[in-house]
Amino acid sequence: MVDWEQIAEQASYIWEDFIGWFLSIPIEAQILVIIGAVAAVILAGIIVYFVLKGVAYLIYYILKGVYLLLKGIFIGLYKLFEEIYYAVSGKQRPPKEVIEEQVQVPAYKEPMQEKAVQKEYQLIQQNVMFCSECGSKFTERMHEQIYQNGVAYCVNCGKGYRLHEIEVSHY
Numbered sequence: 001m002v003d004w005e006q007i008a009e010q011a012s013y014i015w016e017d018f019i020g021w022f023l024s025i026p027i028e029a030q031i032l033v034i035i036g037a038v039a040a041v042i043l044a045g046i047i048v049y050f051v052l053k054g055v056a057y058l059i060y061y062i063l064k065g066v067y068l069l070l071k072g073i074f075i076g077l078y079k080l081f082e083e084i085y086y087a088v089s090g091k092q093r094p095p096k097e098v099i100e101e102q103v104q105v106p107a108y109k110e111p112m113q114e115k116a117v118q119k120e121y122q123l124i125q126q127n128v129m130f131c132s133e134c135g136s137k138f139t140e141r142m143h144e145q146i147y148q149n150g151v152a153y154c155v156n157c158g159k160g161y162r163l164h165e166i167e168v169s170h171y
Contacts, residue, residue: 133159
């Protein structure tokens, strides 16, 4: 038999010793002991939480793996016995049903009329040095291109520019 009175008596001796020690230390140390005890309890709670969570995930994924393994085995056995059935009976395998929407292909496809791509150019004057879209400076190659062909594109953003000479009328 368990003697509960003796266990309670031993626990009270340990508790009285701890209380005696605790009250004999300075107040700052008492506060630190209380903070340490609270931190230890919180840390223990966090550790217990993550251990239980890990065990739960482990059990979940083990059961899921066993389920998928058994499912794969039974599907494989079903297909094996199905093949054996059709081989032994000599019956034709019924055609698989196909969804109509996926199979329908239009008999005649009208050719798409291609629209002419319209390039947009910004008309600029001869002395323009910067792109109005991205703000980068025109390169030397862009200047050569615009003076030779009358058209150039920004190397950074691709905006097109067309040279537009201004006619100045003298009064």
